[in-house]
Amino acid sequence: MTSGTSRQTQKPASRDTASRRGARSQRTGLNSRVRAWSRHHRAMARDSAYRLVRRPVASLLTMVAIAIALILPCALWLVMDSAKVLDTELDESATLTVYLSASIDEAQAMEVADTLRNRPGVAGARLVTAAEGMAEFQQALGLDDALSELDENPLPASIIVSPIDVTPQAVRDLSERLEDVGGVDEVRLDLAWLERLNRLAELGQRLTLALALLFGLGVLLIVGNTIRLAVESRRQEIEVVTLIGATHAFVRRPFLYSGAWYGLGGGLLAWAMLALGGQWLAAPVQALAQSYGASFVMPTLGVEGSATLLISSTLLGWLGSWMAVSRHLKDIRPR
Amino acid sequence: MIAFEHVGKRYGGRFEALADINFSVQRGEMVFLTGHSGAGKSSLLRLIMRLERPSRGRILVAGYDIDRLHASQIPFYRRQIGVVFQDHQLLFDRDVFANVALPLEIQGLEPHEAARRVRAALDKVGLLHREKALPIELSGGEQQRIGIARAVVNKPALLLADEPTGNLDPQLSADIMRLFEDFNRIGTTVMIASHDLALIARLRHRVLRLREGRLIADEHAAWEAV
Numbered sequence: 001m002t003s004g005t006s007r008q009t010q011k012p013a014s015r016d017t018a019s020r021r022g023a024r025s026q027r028t029g030l031n032s033r034v035r036a037w038s039r040h041h042r043a044m045a046r047d048s049a050y051r052l053v054r055r056p057v058a059s060l061l062t063m064v065a066i067a068i069a070l071i072l073p074c075a076l077w078l079v080m081d082s083a084k085v086l087d088t089e090l091d092e093s094a095t096l097t098v099y100l101s102a103s104i105d106e107a108q109a110m111e112v113a114d115t116l117r118n119r120p121g122v123a124g125a126r127l128v129t130a131a132e133g134m135a136e137f138q139q140a141l142g143l144d145d146a147l148s149e150l151d152e153n154p155l156p157a158s159i160i161v162s163p164i165d166v167t168p169q170a171v172r173d174l175s176e177r178l179e180d181v182g183g184v185d186e187v188r189l190d191l192a193w194l195e196r197l198n199r200l201a202e203l204g205q206r207l208t209l210a211l212a213l214l215f216g217l218g219v220l221l222i223v224g225n226t227i228r229l230a231v232e233s234r235r236q237e238i239e240v241v242t243l244i245g246a247t248h249a250f251v252r253r254p255f256l257y258s259g260a261w262y263g264l265g266g267g268l269l270a271w272a273m274l275a276l277g278g279q280w281l282a283a284p285v286q287a288l289a290q291s292y293g294a295s296f297v298m299p300t301l302g303v304e305g306s307a308t309l310l311i312s313s314t315l316l317g318w319l320g321s322w323m324a325v326s327r328h329l330k331d332i333r334p335r
Numbered sequence: 336m337i338a339f340e341h342v343g344k345r346y347g348g349r350f351e352a353l354a355d356i357n358f359s360v361q362r363g364e365m366v367f368l369t370g371h372s373g374a375g376k377s378s379l380l381r382l383i384m385r386l387e388r389p390s391r392g393r394i395l396v397a398g399y400d401i402d403r404l405h406a407s408q409i410p411f412y413r414r415q416i417g418v419v420f421q422d423h424q425l426l427f428d429r430d431v432f433a434n435v436a437l438p439l440e441i442q443g444l445e446p447h448e449a450a451r452r453v454r455a456a457l458d459k460v461g462l463l464h465r466e467k468a469l470p471i472e473l474s475g476g477e478q479q480r481i482g483i484a485r486a487v488v489n490k491p492a493l494l495l496a497d498e499p500t501g502n503l504d505p506q507l508s509a510d511i512m513r514l515f516e517d518f519n520r521i522g523t524t525v526m527i528a529s530h531d532l533a534l535i536a537r538l539r540h541r542v543l544r545l546r547e548g549r550l551i552a553d554e555h556a557a558w559e560a561v
Binding site: 244 | 346384407410412413418424426428437438440441442443444445446483485501
């Protein structure tokens with residue numbers, strides 16, 4: 001039965017002009033209903049925020065619990081994200097070193113390099129002559145003095161080949177094919193550590209996902225429990241408004257906003273804690289990286305990550321509240 | 336307005352709260368429902384409010400078989416019925432104005448229109464000057480009048496009251512009943528459950544008597560015989 005027909009049933013009952021005016025304003029269409037709907041949304045968003053603020057300690061405790069649940073998967077994700085940067089660097093460094101026979105001179109070595117460059121599956125080939133190899137070796141090891149005492153350059157010329165396909169299996173296949181090329185003495189590649197790293201990265205990603213799911217569920221339960229108590233404390237109000245014609249959506253709305261506020265608050269707290277924690281760890285991490293001669297930038301959530309965190313925490317709060325309210329509304333039947 | 340056709344209600348399969356109830360109430364009538372506590376008065380009102388469904392029979396309100404209402408239609412059905420409770424069921428965390436405005440808020444009425452109607456309803460129950468008071472600051476009789484104002488604020492076609500004078504002294508009770516008569520006079524159908532037989536007899540309206548879940552008497556204007 002729509003409100004339109006309801007007005008018609010009562011119209012003959014009351015004949016004073018005031019009620020007729022009332023009847024007309026009730027029958028106005030979709031526009032006014034949308035206005036009423038958005039008005040109630042605004043009112044409930046305000047009201048539920050006000051209820052949170054009125055009990056600051058309890059609200060804050062809930063939000064801190066949510067924040068803690070969010071921080072763990074987020075932190076792990078950040079670690080994995082910075083590992084991914086390492087990972088792509090490793091992919092780029094998935095090169096083959098082709099050592100040439102010692103008997104080959106520089107002109108022949110250039111020819112071999114050209115041959116390799118034209119082989120299928122090869123993205124590029126860079127010749128490192130024996131002299132260049134020596135220079136690089138000296139630079140890397142800082143053994144200028146010791147090596148300068150050698151009469152002859154013991155290093156063979158080599159060609160650094162970068163494969164098109166960097167997956168371990170493809171690289172292995174390519175190395176086998178390159179060994180047959182004339183003038184090639186040996187092809188070196190170290191794939192075991194690369195594979196291990198790949199596996200580790202996958203493990204980390206799955207762990208992050210599992211933790212995110214687990215702790216997301218935790219957030220649902222935290223919000224659900226808080227909202228359950230809120231529903232219980234407003235039981236009489238729910239009974240009364242149900243008796244006088246409130247829809248489920250109407251009853252649910254303030255609690256959904258409470259849940260969303262809790263989620264947003266928890267998300268903001270988690271974000272702040274991550275930022276602070278990152279700053280706190282930045283100095284020692286950078287010092288550590290520098291001691292390895294690497295430069296390492298502390299990972300941050302960034303705009304996208306922050307938005308993802310806040311939106312998903314708000315949605316989780318909303319969803320947790322929705323589940324709790326729906327479950328408990330069934331128990332509340334007006335006496 | 337209301338028609339009961341062979342309505343029965345059992346709870347838990349054993350206890351028979353109502354059995355084979357038949358009556359009809361015309362639009363604009365004022366009817367008392369009486370009987371000892373446990374006779375089935377509240378059950379009958381709960382059936383009309385669609386808080387419960389009959390185990391047997393059919394209930395028509397304003398021509399609709401309310402058992403056929405879809406769950407999503409029930410709130411809109413209830414908005415046509417004003418209900419007054421014995422314990423008035425006011426919300427103590429908000430003032431009188433907000434309490435009376437509640438049904439209009441649920442219907443999504445424009446605030447200025449709602450305010451106008453709330454004041455009209457408060458004026459009718461004589462408590463316009465208390466709109467900013469909290470329910471806890473009011474006397475029992477005043478609280479009940481606020482409950483009535485809330486029930487009539489959206490001008491329902493049907494007004495139900497369950498023991499509205501149960502906690503009030505005779506003078507206040509008479510005042511409350513006079514209020515119901517006023518609403519009835521402007522066309523509202525009124526049904527009041529009460530066991531205050533002396534008061535009912537004085538008011539000279541139709542009386543439905545229940546005993547142990549059965550309708551034992553339907554006294555149309557019994558006062559004419561006196």
